[in-house]
Amino acid sequence: MAEKVLMKGNEALAEAALRAGCRAFFGYPITPQTELAAYMAKRMPKEGGVYLQAESEISAINMVYGAAGAGARCMTSTSSPGMSLKSEGISYIAGADLPAVIVNVMRGGPGLGGIQPSQSDYWQATRATGHGDFHPIVFAPSTVQEMASSINDAFELADTYRTPVIVLIDGMLGQMMEPVELPEKKEKKAKKPWAVTGHGGKREQNIINSLNLDTPALERMNIERFERYKKIKAKEQRVETYLTEDADLIIVAFGACARVSRTAIDKAREAGIKVGLIRPITLVPFPVDAIEKVVDQTKAFLTVEMNMGQMVEDVRLAVAGRAPVEFFGHTGGIIPTPNEIFEQVEILDKQKGGEA
Amino acid sequence: MAQTKEKVLFERPKSLSDKPFTYCPGCTHGVAHRLIAETLDELDIADRAIGVAPVGCSVLAYEFFNTDMLQAAHGRAPAVATAVKRVHPDAIVFTYQGDGDLASIGTAETVHAATRGENIVVVFINNAIYGMTGGQMAPTSLPGQITQTSPTGRNVETDGYPIRMVEMLSTLDGVALAQRVALDTPAHIREAKRAIKKAFQNQIDGKGYSIIEVMSTCPTNWGLSGTDAIGWLQDNMLPYYPLGVYKDVAAKGDAKEGATDE
Ligand SMILES: Cc1ncc(C[n+]2csc(CCOP(=O)(O)OP(=O)(O)O)c2C)c(N)n1
Ligand code: SF4
Ligand SMILES: [Mg+2]
Numbered sequence: 212m213a214e215k216v217l218m219k220g221n222e223a224l225a226e227a228a229l230r231a232g233c234r235a236f237f238g239y240p241i242t243p244q245t246e247l248a249a250y251m252a253k254r255m256p257k258e259g260g261v262y263l264q265a266e267s268e269i270s271a272i273n274m275v276y277g278a279a280g281a282g283a284r285c286m287t288s289t290s291s292p293g294m295s296l297k298s299e300g301i302s303y304i305a306g307a308d309l310p311a312v313i314v315n316v317m318r319g320g321p322g323l324g325g326i327q328p329s330q331s332d333y334w335q336a337t338r339a340t341g342h343g344d345f346h347p348i349v350f351a352p353s354t355v356q357e358m359a360s361s362i363n364d365a366f367e368l369a370d371t372y373r374t375p376v377i378v379l380i381d382g383m384l385g386q387m388m389e390p391v392e393l394p395e396k397k398e399k400k401a402k403k404p405w406a407v408t409g410h411g412g413k414r415e416q417n418i419i420n421s422l423n424l425d426t427p428a429l430e431r432m433n434i435e436r437f438e439r440y441k442k443i444k445a446k447e448q449r450v451e452t453y454l455t456e457d458a459d460l461i462i463v464a465f466g467a468c469a470r471v472s473r474t475a476i477d478k479a480r481e482a483g484i485k486v487g488l489i490r491p492i493t494l495v496p497f498p499v500d501a502i503e504k505v506v507d508q509t510k511a512f513l514t515v516e517m518n519m520g521q522m523v524e525d526v527r528l529a530v531a532g533r534a535p536v537e538f539f540g541h542t543g544g545i546i547p548t549p550n551e552i553f554e555q556v557e558i559l560d561k562q563k564g565g566e567a
Numbered sequence: 568m569a570q571t572k573e574k575v576l577f578e579r580p581k582s583l584s585d586k587p588f589t590y591c592p593g594c595t596h597g598v599a600h601r602l603i604a605e606t607l608d609e610l611d612i613a614d615r616a617i618g619v620a621p622v623g624c625s626v627l628a629y630e631f632f633n634t635d636m637l638q639a640a641h642g643r644a645p646a647v648a649t650a651v652k653r654v655h656p657d658a659i660v661f662t663y664q665g666d667g668d669l670a671s672i673g674t675a676e677t678v679h680a681a682t683r684g685e686n687i688v689v690v691f692i693n694n695a696i697y698g699m700t701g702g703q704m705a706p707t708s709l710p711g712q713i714t715q716t717s718p719t720g721r722n723v724e725t726d727g728y729p730i731r732m733v734e735m736l737s738t739l740d741g742v743a744l745a746q747r748v749a750l751d752t753p754a755h756i757r758e759a760k761r762a763i764k765k766a767f768q769n770q771i772d773g774k775g776y777s778i779i780e781v782m783s784t785c786p787t788n789w790g791l792s793g794t795d796a797i798g799w800l801q802d803n804m805l806p807y808y809p810l811g812v813y814k815d816v817a818a819k820g821d822a823k824e825g826a827t828d829e
Contacts, residue, residue, distance in 0.1 A: 409659075
């Protein structure tokens with residue numbers, strides 16, 4: 212087993228990306244993802260890869276489009292306002308079926324917002340990463356260790372399904388230091404016979420493209436893409452559950468909120484309240500199976516988020532009216548405390564306990 | 568059986584596919600395509616060439632060049648080309664872009680690829696109009712030029728002035744070659760070919776960023792016949808956009824050392 216090292220989340224993610232074979236990184240400075248790009252600037256040249264600070268996030272994501280089209284394992288990282296600029300390029304990446312990884316270390320919004328941690332880009336990541344009929348895969352790690360492992364999975368799934376993958380991180384995790392066991396260096400490269408490399412006189416031309424003026428053909432492409440999404444939904448839901456077996460109240464939370472929720476759950480358990488946690492590791496595909504498994508036994512769901520209530524809608528879709536789904540959250544960079552969550556659990560327990 | 572000896576005088580360049588162009592009659596996009604394809608053939612670089620098509624009338628350039636191709640978002644071709652060249656330094660990478668693409672929505676990408684001295688070729692088709700979307704005012708439309716969105720003529724008081732792109736780019740240290748050519752006469756077309764070939768040769772020699780601005784026609788949206796469009800280009804565009812070499816480090820030394828043409 213590899214030894215554990217103490218690293219900042221952003222840096223652990225960058226190192227793990229390099230070990231996963233990422234050989235092209237395109238960025239633009241923005242807080243709170245800066246350490247990630249800085250780490251890449253230092254390390255990427257030593258790995259013989261491409262590091263480039265672009266003139267904007269628009270340019271950076273289009274460089275990712277080019278590098279991905281050229282067959283390189285590549286990524287970019289940004290924070291919320293930069294993500295809005297990347298949405299055009301992400302749509303093209305999806306339309307051209309290119310594998311690429313985009314990291315968003317979220318901060319508060321809308322507009323320039325603030326630089327403190329936030330989860331307010333949930334909707335953007337899961338619903339509106341760009342125009343057109345598509346959605347990326349979305350990872351939401353909750354520990355520094357998981358930041359390292361999810362970037363590896365992100366690259367693998369991007370290649371397997373030829374789709375953009377977003378790693379959605381709240382600012383807190385990016386800045387936090389924790390012991391992490393870094394993954395081994397990956398030597399094997401995925402085969403990309405579709406990439407543009409120069410045909411070498413040995414094959415027909417390869418074309419990287421999202422345009423299709425033939426309407427039935429464009430529809431066929433969209434249908435094929437959604438067949439892939441169906442497979443992703445069936446095979447790639449990732450979730451962690453905590454004390455759900457006997458629970459009659461379920462908290463659903465991701466990222467930093469899941470960490471504080473866990474502490475609140477321990478406290479509630481001591482007070483005799485049977486509450487458990489469902490922590491989505493993938494937001495797309497949303498872990499609907501995990502919710503389905505507990506929905507009949509659950510008197511109420513509570514989502515805890517650092518936004519005004521976004522993921523709560525996905526939980527409501529999964530629960531489909533079979534139990535009440537409540538929301539508790541903070542915005543503006545305020546992280547909900549275990550005590551606040553405990554109070555919410557107590558209220559729910561009193562309300563729902565009486566009904567049972 | 569009588570044997571006739573055939574001698575081929577003129578044929579399709581190997582780097583062009585046999586798909587018929589989708590360009591309007593009299594449009595010079597096709598001429599520009601041919602010059603690039605001939606260059607790829609003559610320099611024997613088609614097998615390692617990777618082209619980037621823009622958004623504009625030449626959006627389907629990937630159908631016409633049979634090299635490896637990418638289609639880029641509107642204006643982003645230089646960013647895409649930058650990454651492709653960095654990932655495959657031995658490939659020959661070129662973009663093909665219109666004036667709306669290169670000098671309006673993609674100005675930042677254009678300027679920064681140039682100033683980084685990316686070792687790529689940019690072929691810039693300036694027809695002073697947004698051709699594909701049906702003839703709106705372009706960044707390069709002339710003062711007084713009537714377009715769909717400047718129905719009384721481009722008013723410099725409200726619409727500003729046209730951009731002379733190669734002049735502007737020639738001030739950047741990263742640029743190896745900045746030249747303006749035209750496709751109005753056989754002599755000019757031959758000159759355009761020489762310029763394009765020099766640009767690709769620069770890339771082969773690792774000299775850096777080369778841009779060739781090609782003064783072109785859009786008979787359809789100018790509302791003129793093919794021949795009259797050539798006349799309009801000569802009478803109106805060439806005086807505003809003088810042809811010539813604005814920067815050439817191959818003639819004067821190394822771009823990276825900040826040599827200028829003067
Ligand atoms: C983001 C975006 N904005 C606008 C358009 C619409 N659009 C398509 S082509 C074009 C202008 C092309 O003009 P130019 O680059 O001069 O090329 P030409 O057709 O004249 O060769 C525009 C505005 C688009 N496709 N994408
Ligand atoms: S619209 Fe203009 S630029 Fe486009 S193909 Fe026709 S003539 Fe050429
Ligand atoms: Mg034009």
